[in-house]
Amino acid sequence: MANTQQNYFELFGLEPNFFVDQKDLSSKLKRLLQSAHPDRHAQGGSQQQMLAMQKTTRLNDAFAVLKNPVKRAQYLLQVEKDLDTTKDHTVNDPEFLMQQLELREELDTISRQKDASELMGFAEKIEQMSEQQEAELGDLFQQNPWDLDALKVSIYKLQFLHKTLHDIELAEDKILD
Amino acid sequence: MALLQISEPGQSTEPHQHKLAAGIDLGTTNSLIATVRSGKAETLADANGKHTVPSVVHYVKQDGSDELEIVVGHKAKEQQAIEPGNVISSIKRLMGRGLADMDKIKEFSANKLVESESGMPGVVLDNGIEKNPVEVSSDILRTLADRAEETLGGELGGVVITVPAYFDEAQRQATKDSAQLAGLKVLRLLNEPTAAAVAYGLDTGSEGIHAIYDLGGGTFDISILRLQKGVFEVLATGGDSALGGDDFDRAIAQYLVEQAKVESDDRRAHQLAMIKARDIKEALTDTDTVDVNFLDWSGQMSRDQIEEIIAPIVDKTLLSCRRTLKDAGVKVDEVDKVVMVGGSTRVPLVREKVEKHFKVPPLTDIDPDKVVAIGAAIQANVLIGNKSDDDMLLLDVIPLSLGVETMGGLAEKIIPRNTPIPIAKAQEFTTFKDGQTAMAIHVVQGERELVEDCRSLARFELRGIPPMVAGAARIKVTYQVDADGLLQVLAEETTSGVKADITVKPSYGLSDDQITNMLQSSFSHAEGDMGARMLREQKVEAARVIEAVTAALSENGKELLSEDEYAAIQSSLEQLNQTSQGESIEAIENAIEVVEKNSNEFASRRMDASIAKALVGHEVDDI
Numbered sequence: 001m002a003n004t005q006q007n008y009f010e011l012f013g014l015e016p017n018f019f020v021d022q023k024d025l026s027s028k029l030k031r032l033l034q035s036a037h038p039d040r041h042a043q044g045g046s047q048q049q050m051l052a053m054q055k056t057t058r059l060n061d062a063f064a065v066l067k068n069p070v071k072r073a074q075y076l077l078q079v080e081k082d083l084d085t086t087k088d089h090t091v092n093d094p095e096f097l098m099q100q101l102e103l104r105e106e107l108d109t110i111s112r113q114k115d116a117s118e119l120m121g122f123a124e125k126i127e128q129m130s131e132q133q134e135a136e137l138g139d140l141f142q143q144n145p146w147d148l149d150a151l152k153v154s155i156y157k158l159q160f161l162h163k164t165l166h167d168i169e170l171a172e173d174k175i176l177d
Numbered sequence: 178m179a180l181l182q183i184s185e186p187g188q189s190t191e192p193h194q195h196k197l198a199a200g201i202d203l204g205t206t207n208s209l210i211a212t213v214r215s216g217k218a219e220t221l222a223d224a225n226g227k228h229t230v231p232s233v234v235h236y237v238k239q240d241g242s243d244e245l246e247i248v249v250g251h252k253a254k255e256q257q258a259i260e261p262g263n264v265i266s267s268i269k270r271l272m273g274r275g276l277a278d279m280d281k282i283k284e285f286s287a288n289k290l291v292e293s294e295s296g297m298p299g300v301v302l303d304n305g306i307e308k309n310p311v312e313v314s315s316d317i318l319r320t321l322a323d324r325a326e327e328t329l330g331g332e333l334g335g336v337v338i339t340v341p342a343y344f345d346e347a348q349r350q351a352t353k354d355s356a357q358l359a360g361l362k363v364l365r366l367l368n369e370p371t372a373a374a375v376a377y378g379l380d381t382g383s384e385g386i387h388a389i390y391d392l393g394g395g396t397f398d399i400s401i402l403r404l405q406k407g408v409f410e411v412l413a414t415g416g417d418s419a420l421g422g423d424d425f426d427r428a429i430a431q432y433l434v435e436q437a438k439v440e441s442d443d444r445r446a447h448q449l450a451m452i453k454a455r456d457i458k459e460a461l462t463d464t465d466t467v468d469v470n471f472l473d474w475s476g477q478m479s480r481d482q483i484e485e486i487i488a489p490i491v492d493k494t495l496l497s498c499r500r501t502l503k504d505a506g507v508k509v510d511e512v513d514k515v516v517m518v519g520g521s522t523r524v525p526l527v528r529e530k531v532e533k534h535f536k537v538p539p540l541t542d543i544d545p546d547k548v549v550a551i552g553a554a555i556q557a558n559v560l561i562g563n564k565s566d567d568d569m570l571l572l573d574v575i576p577l578s579l580g581v582e583t584m585g586g587l588a589e590k591i592i593p594r595n596t597p598i599p600i601a602k603a604q605e606f607t608t609f610k611d612g613q614t615a616m617a618i619h620v621v622q623g624e625r626e627l628v629e630d631c632r633s634l635a636r637f638e639l640r641g642i643p644p645m646v647a648g649a650a651r652i653k654v655t656y657q658v659d660a661d662g663l664l665q666v667l668a669e670e671t672t673s674g675v676k677a678d679i680t681v682k683p684s685y686g687l688s689d690d691q692i693t694n695m696l697q698s699s700f701s702h703a704e705g706d707m708g709a710r711m712l713r714e715q716k717v718e719a720a721r722v723i724e725a726v727t728a729a730l731s732e733n734g735k736e737l738l739s740e741d742e743y744a745a746i747q748s749s750l751e752q753l754n755q756t757s758q759g760e761s762i763e764a765i766e767n768a769i770e771v772v773e774k775n776s777n778e779f780a781s782r783r784m785d786a787s788i789a790k791a792l793v794g795h796e797v798d799d800i
Contacts, residue, residue, distance in 0.1 A: 006785070013792045028792060030408050034570055035791040036784070038599065038660045042364060042560040047773060051784050053659055057601045064596075173500070 007079050008062035016079055018141035020066050029063045069134050070159045073141070077151065091156050100160060107164065111171040119175065123168045130161040196334040198364065198561035199325045200372070200553025203314060203338055203352065205269040205421060206394030206520065208232050209547060210321040211554035212329065213563070218376070218554040220547045221328050223250075229546060230324075233257060233266040234316050238304045245306065249320040261448050262288065262303030267423060268317075270395045271298050271310040272355075273347030297351075314355035322361055335364040337557040339549050341396040342368035343416035343576050345622050346634050346664055353661070364560040366661040369393075370400035371411055371573055372552030373518040376543055378404045379555060379569070385513035386412075388502075390531055390539065391549075392494060393519040395421040399498045401505035401512075407568040413595045414576050415501035420494070422458075422521030425487045429454035432486060437474040446472065458483065462523055484526045491530050498534060504595050515539040520546050572597055579656055579664060582619035582628045584609070591656050594624065598662060603655040612644040616652055618668050639668040639677040708762075715765040719757035722769055723750055726776055729783060737782045749775045 009016045012028050034040065036059055041052040065071045077083040091097065103126070110118045137154045140147060199212045199221075207229040211220040220228045235253035237246040248256070257264045265288060276290060276298045291307070293299035299307045322333055340352050349366055356363045370389035377383065384404045391398040398416040402409055430450035439446040453471050457478055460467045466479045502509060515531060517539045522528065531539050543551065556571065558564055574595045580588040581604070592602045608616065616639045623631030642650050655667040669676045726746065734743055753768040 013789075030405075030410075030570070030572075031791045032788055033572065034408075034568060036788045037570060037572075039365070039560060039570065043562040047777065047780060048784075051777075051781055053599045053657075054781075055784055055788060056660075057599045057657070060597050060600050169503075172503075 008065055008075060009079070011059065011062050012066065014066075016076055018069075018073060018076055018138055020072065022067065025063065025066055029059060032059050069137065070155060070162055073137060073151070073155045073158075076141070077148070077155075081146075081148065083148065085152050085155055091153055093153060096157060103164060107167060107171065111174065114175050116172070116175050119168060119172060123165065123172075126161055126164050126168065130158065130165065133158045133161055195563055196561045197325075197329050197331050198554075198557035198563070199322070199333055199336050200367075200550050200555070200557045201318065201321055201336050201338045202369070202372075202550035202553060203269065203318065203321075203340075204232055204393055205267050205396060205423065206232060207546065208317055208321060209550035210325050211547070211550040212325060213554050213558040214329075218551045218558070220550050221324055223324060227251065230317070230321060231266075232269065232317055233264060234268070234308075234313050235264045236302055236304065236306050236308065237263070238306060247316050249317055258449070258452060260303070261445065263306075265300050265302075265308065265313050267395055268300075268310050268313040270419065270423075271300075272314065273345065273349070273351040274298065274310075311351055311355045311358060314352070315358040318356055318359040318361060322359060333361065335362040335557065335561050337365050337367050337372075337553040337560065338363060339367050339369045339372050339553050341391075341393070341416065341418055342370050342398040342400050342411075342414040343396065343418045344662075345418070345577055345632055346579075346662075347632065348418065349662055353663070363661075364557055366663075367553055367556055367571070368398070368400065368411070368414065368573055368576075368662075369549045370398045370414065370518065371402070371409060371571055372550075372556065373516055373543075373548045374400070374402045374404065374409050374552070375555050375569070375571065376548045376552035377514075377516050377540070378409060380543065383514060386507055386511055388498070388512050388515045388535060389518060390494075390498070390515060390522065391416075391518035392521040392527060393421050394521065395419070395423050397421055397494050397497065399494070399501045401501055401507055408570050408572065410572045411574045411597075412507060413501050413505035414574060415497045415504065416576075417493070417497060420490065422519070422524070424490050425458055425483075425521065425524065426451055426454040428486045428490065429457055429483055433469070433471045433474070436476065437472040439472065458524065462525060480525070487524070487526060491527055494527075495530060495534050498531075509535060512537065516548075517541050518545050518548055573660075573662070574598060575600075575658055575662055577622050577632075578624055579634075579658070580621050580623075580631065581606075581654060582621060586628045587626060588621050588623065588628045588631050591654070592658065598658050599660050601655060601657040603653050606652045606654060607648050608642065608645065608650045608652070609647050611647050613647070613650070614642045614644055615640045616642065616668070618654060618666065620656075620664070620666055634664070635666070637666070637668075637677060639670065639675065641675045642670045643673050643675075645672075712760065712762050712765075715762050715769075716757055719753055719765050719769060722772055723754055723757075726750055726772060729776075729779070733783065733786070734779070737786065738779055742779070746772070746775045746779060 007016070011032070012025060014020065033056060036052060036055040038049055038052040038056060041048050044052070065075050074085045077085050106122060110122055133154065137151070137158055140151050140154055197212070199210050200218075202209045209220050209229055211218055222228045230250040231254040233250065233253040235248040235256045237248060238244070253264055254266075257266065275296060276292045289301045290298045291301055293307065293309050297309045297311070299309050300313070301307050318338075322336070325333055336356065338352060338356055340349055344352070353363055353366060370391045373389050373391065374387055377387070387402045387404055389398070389400045389402065391400075396416065396418050397420045398414065400414040401412045403412055430447065430453070433450045433453060434447065437446075439450070450471065453469070457467055457469060461478070461480045461483055466477055469476055469478050502512075512535055515535045515537055517528070517531070522541070522545050528539060559569055574597050575592060576594060578590045578594045579592045580590045583589045589604070591604050592600060606616070617636065618639060619628065619636045620634040621628055621631040622634050625631055639652060642652070651671045653669050653671050655669075657665045657667070659665070667676065727750065730743070730746065734746075738746070749768070749772045753765075753772050756764050756768040759765070
């Protein structure tokens with residue numbers, strides 16, 4: 001009996017795992033939506049249409065989580081260890097905290113100067129750091145058993161880098177205006 | 178309301194019945210209606226062979242008479258130069274807008290704008306009539322629908338109406354309201370560039386990354402889509418819902434007005450300048466110079482000259498293109514095709530600049546005026562259930578971020594722009610005063626940080642929060658956006674379960690009651706027949722529900738339900754069967770509701786099972 005709701009991995013027919021083939025995920029989403037999307041139920045009654053909207057919403061939501069390494073890692077810890085890592089960040093890593101401050105300052109300076117090419121260079125640097133961090137996070141998830149404290153810190157670091165990339169985009173918007 | 182009939186996707190329950198459906202492009206300057214006939218989508222012409230209907234309405238009122246004659250299209254447009262005070266054009270610019278938004282376009286409008294009761298701008302005509310934008314659009318829609326119903330020889334079962342992708346909530350809702358007022362069933366609001374992509378994609382079978390550049394009379398949209406095996410996936414969309422070919426005209430008119438030294442309050446002269454400007458722009462599409470006589474001024478204008486005047490407007494559209502590509506995560510050289518949509522893309526400078534920007538020659542194979550209506554007709558035909566074996570699927574996004582006002586007048590984003598729809602997102606808030614029992618929720622849309630720079634969509638209150646210390650309440654605010662891009666907001670205090678919700682109706686819009694009243698005043702019902710008809714309809718509905726649920730139970734009820742659940746549904750069915758023999762409409766209605774409530778979880782599991790099947794049997798293809 002399909003009584004309990006499937007988790008996001010199960011929805012896509014996947015084992016809970018940090019490593020997700022993005023191409024496969026995206027093609028599965030399309031197959032699932034072919035069946036679930038409200039447009040495929042336009043001739044059904046209002047209950048059927050409401051359900052189709054709910055199912056599609058959940059699929060879109062699941063896809064967004066599984067696509068993003070930070071959200072995927074957080075979700076995986078929640079599913080497997082019932083651990084909420086979305087709140088309360090206490091990172092006791094002075095070196096990283098210092099680096100964090102320096103990167104923020106660098107971005108502030110570039111934003112003030114409105115220097116587009118400087119900003120591009122900075123973005124590339126952060127992207128590279130972000131890729132490295134993601135690889136490190138992947139390594140941690142491959143260890144058995146998981147070192148939960150190390151995972152928390154690693155997720156937080158990646159999250160910080162993603163946030164910085166987002167802020168770079170906002171700064172770019174401002175330069176374009 | 179068919180219940181539990183989870184038909185296989187795309188399968189029509191009655192395969193041989195062809196239902197009438199149409200796609201409507203409700204444009205700022207021109208509108209069109211199209212339908213699929215014998216497998217081919219085509220726009221419908223009037224008796225004179227004209228396909229486009231100018232989005233112009235002439236309200237004719239004879240002196241001393243209450244009769245109002247509504248003239249839509251070419252005839253109304255002809256009257257524009259003769260009695261501009263009784264003719265309304267470019268009404269789409271006012272849809273979902275408040276009077277305060279109108280400053281920019283007031284000057285060149287022949288009509289006086291006032292604030293009406295609903296907060297919408299009202300257009301006051303010389304003959305004393307006042308019309309709001311929803312009513313005017315509804316008159317245009319009715320004219321189009323009449324044309325389709327005459328041509329096709331039957332009532333339309335549903336329509337797909339296109340809207341600019343960059344339309345916000347208020348503008349979408351206003352569009353849906355006007356369709357409702359025209360007595361039309363809206364199958365879907367479809368974004369114009371997505372409709373164009375459908376027309377192109379299905380016509381040519383082309384795949385890959387497409388940029389749809391859509392410059393209409395009053396709106397500009399740019400959408401980046403990925404086309405793959407019948408799936409049209411919008412990656413990002415952007416634009417400006419108040420920028421279009423009208424702005425070219427206005428810039429040229431401004432030049433004329435300056436040359437002829439027209440007084441700034443001479444509305445008539447400004448209106449004439451707009452008409453003249455449009456003629457000049459069109460003439461210079463094919464020739465290099467044109468002689469101009471405007472009031473006391475006469476002279477020559479060259480294409481170079483008007484290109485200089487309009488270049489800043491075109492450049493503004495290219496800036497949007499750049500941003501949207503960035504949002505889509507697509508580099509300019511990854512774009513395989515650029516499709517031109519909208520009459521304003523006929524302007525040579527637009528084509529030149531777009532080609533230079535995307536580095537590919539833009540496609541204009543399908544008439545840029547008709548392509549949107551054709552795409553809408555194809556989608557309408559699928560949604561009404563005429564096409565059965567088709568895999569076509571449109572995956573769209575929200576164009577603008579949806580947020581909520583937080584402390585200090587800041588807008589916090591709940592759903593960021595370009596998120597695929599339908600989608601729901603929740604955010605938790607708390608009280609900031611001890612004993613606080615209510616919380617105001619202000620729903621906003623836009624990209625800016627300050628609430629005052631965003632569009633206000635709705636305000637509502639969550640009341641009855643049990644008194645607690647500050648910060649103890651947990652207020653979960655959920656935004657749900659449906660496939661039309663329309664928003665519903667739910668607020669709930671989770672420790673106590675106190676709830677409030679709102680279907681977002683724009684601050685400048687019509688309430689459901691207002692629409693019902695307007696509809697009722699336009700139809701007259703024979704009271705006595707109504708009751709009998711409603712009872713008959715309820716009985717038919719009850720029979721349908723019983724049949725559907727019984728069939729579903731025998732198909733996989735045993736598999737998907739516990740014994741108790743099964744029994745509960747079974748007994749509510751028996752109850753409904755008995756009640757439906759009686760004469761009480763209300764009792765039947767209630768009994769149907771009970772069945773629906775009891776079987777909702779079952780329907781949900783049935784759908785899950787059917788969706789899960791989509792993953793099976795495809796694995797081989799992927800290797």
